[in-house]
Amino acid sequence: xxxxxxxxxxxxxxxxxxxxxxxxxxxxxxxxxxxxxxxxxxxxxxxxxxxxxxxxxxxxxxxxxxxxxxxxxxxxxxxxxxxxxxxxxxxxxxxxxxxxxxxxxxxxxxxxxxxxxxxxxxxxxxxxxxxxxxxxxxxxxxxxxxxxxxxxxxxxxxxxxxxxxxxxxxxxxxxxxxxxxxxxxxxxxxxxxxxxxxxxxxxx
Amino acid sequence: xxxxxxxxxxxxxxxxxxxxxxxxxxxxxxxxxxxxxxxxxxxxxxxxxxxxxxxxxxxxxxxxxxxxxxxxxxxxxxxxxxxxxxxxxxxxxxxxxxxxxxxxxxxxxxxxxxxxxxxxxxxxxxxxxxxxxxxxxxxxxxxxxxxxxxxxxxxxxxxxxxxxxxxxxxxxxxxxxxxxxxxxxxxxxxxxxxxxxxxxxxxxxxxxxxxxxxxxxxxxxxxxxxxxxxxxxxxxxxxxxxxxxxxxxxxxxxxxxxxxxxxxxxxxxxxxxxx
Numbered sequence: 001x002x003x004x005x006x007x008x009x010x011x012x013x014x015x016x017x018x019x020x021x022x023x024x025x026x027x028x029x030x031x032x033x034x035x036x037x038x039x040x041x042x043x044x045x046x047x048x049x050x051x052x053x054x055x056x057x058x059x060x061x062x063x064x065x066x067x068x069x070x071x072x073x074x075x076x077x078x079x080x081x082x083x084x085x086x087x088x089x090x091x092x093x094x095x096x097x098x099x100x101x102x103x104x105x106x107x108x109x110x111x112x113x114x115x116x117x118x119x120x121x122x123x124x125x126x127x128x129x130x131x132x133x134x135x136x137x138x139x140x141x142x143x144x145x146x147x148x149x150x151x152x153x154x155x156x157x158x159x160x161x162x163x164x165x166x167x168x169x170x171x172x173x174x175x176x177x178x179x180x181x182x183x184x185x186x187x188x189x190x191x192x193x194x195x196x197x198x199x200x201x202x203x204x
Numbered sequence: 205x206x207x208x209x210x211x212x213x214x215x216x217x218x219x220x221x222x223x224x225x226x227x228x229x230x231x232x233x234x235x236x237x238x239x240x241x242x243x244x245x246x247x248x249x250x251x252x253x254x255x256x257x258x259x260x261x262x263x264x265x266x267x268x269x270x271x272x273x274x275x276x277x278x279x280x281x282x283x284x285x286x287x288x289x290x291x292x293x294x295x296x297x298x299x300x301x302x303x304x305x306x307x308x309x310x311x312x313x314x315x316x317x318x319x320x321x322x323x324x325x326x327x328x329x330x331x332x333x334x335x336x337x338x339x340x341x342x343x344x345x346x347x348x349x350x351x352x353x354x355x356x357x358x359x360x361x362x363x364x365x366x367x368x369x370x371x372x373x374x375x376x377x378x379x380x381x382x383x384x385x386x387x388x389x390x391x392x393x394x395x396x397x398x399x400x401x402x403x404x405x406x407x408x409x410x411x412x413x414x415x416x417x418x419x420x421x422x423x424x425x426x427x428x429x430x431x432x433x434x435x436x437x438x439x440x441x442x443x444x445x446x447x448x449x450x451x452x453x454x455x456x457x458x459x460x461x462x463x464x465x466x467x468x469x470x471x472x473x474x475x476x477x478x479x
Contacts, residue, residue, distance in 0.1 A: 016264070146435050191475060192453065195451050195474065199425040200425070201247065202250050
């Protein structure tokens with residue numbers, strides 16, 4: 001129960017395909033340094049399928065408390081049924097305007113770095129945490145990249161290519177200042193509920 | 205030699221031309237039936253407050269996440285309207301089954317908090333059926349597993365799949381009233397199965413003397429919601445289901461107004477259903 005607020009960077013690569021190049025990039029000394037420079041305290045990495053050996057190798061390069069970690073507290077795991085718990089740890093807590101609310105651990109607004117999977121992007125957007133979307137270049141399906149570009153265009157987050165994640169983190173503060181609105185705006189016209197009821201065709 | 209050619213020509217006229225004509229006719233009839241079916245008006249005879257059975261098709265990770273987000277938004281899945289919910293998951297997909305249980309717990313919690321006398325959320329069932337196509341499965345065997353999957357869907361729709369719960373007595377029909385689907389392959393099988401069942405019901409009603417002309421409560425109606433990830437191109441499942449689903453919702457304006465062919469129903473922009 002430290003009183004120092006935590007500032008978390010959460011990285012997720014999803015469950016269906018491995019994404020070793022992103023994992024390699026965020027478990028590197030240069031990335032730890034970037035996080036430390038930007039006042040981050042924690043890093044959690046969900047590394048997915050068939051990547052455990054690589055992760056252990058990378059962790060051995062910069063073990064706990066070594067200078068290579070730059071003081072970042074690191075946690076890794078392969079899968080979890082519910083990622084929103086971790087994403088929630090990157091939210092500001094207590095929320096703005098509710099500073100009197102008692103909380104166990106104070107949290108500063110953090111960062112989510114995600115592969116371009118629909119589920120992960122949606123979950124990140126729902127948390128309202130700044131998001132960097134990194135499409136997996138090894139996947140043939142290009143609609144993920146289209147989605148990532150659209151996210152950037154609508155200013156819900158930014159897209160970064162593999163290898164360019166560090167500059168994206170460096171630029172994040174500038175982007176937030178430029179009103180990078182990762183909070184979900186209401187783009188909806190609430191058509192699903194009426195459409196469902198329409199198919200049932202009630203008397204009235 | 206000449207006689208061989210002549211006999212081949214005769215064979216051609218006798219067999220191939222009628223066969224080709226029949227095939228073309230069959231396709232035209234199928235297209236006409238699909239067009240008629242998608243445009244048919246549903247009689248407004250369902251009374252409010254009567255129990256409604258909804259069937260929800262869940263697929264792999266992203267699809268399941270999207271499905272629950274859209275059901276949750278604006279309380280689209282209102283347990284006071286949709287009193288019985290059947291979730292269909294494919295074998296080996298523990299994630300979707302767990303999500304469904306979690307979602308049901310949330311529904312119950314919300315209902316308890318409202319607590320306006322009625323805390324009943326109805327009941328639900330989770331049915332597991334085989335996958336339509338496993339990753340890396342050979343394309344040669346895909347048609348067979350697809351048929352197997354359609355058969356499983358037919359059984360589920362009829363409430364006869366092994367281990368499926370028995371529907372409470374207050375439901376007048378074994379068939380679900382509404383079927384909600386989004387992207388996964390199994391949803392194609394489910395909509396096909398619903399369409400097949402409906403055509404059987406339609407035909408049996410049109411030969412029955414008592415039933416003819418009587419308006420009937422609509423059942424086995426299908427809604428397909430295209431994935432939020434699809435911005436400018438429909439998915440494979442979406443393309444197949446375009447002429448089959450009763451209502452086709454999309455989440456990006458570019459995809460609105462699409463239809464399978466002339467005279468068919470157009471896709472409808474529904475805003476961001478999942479956020």
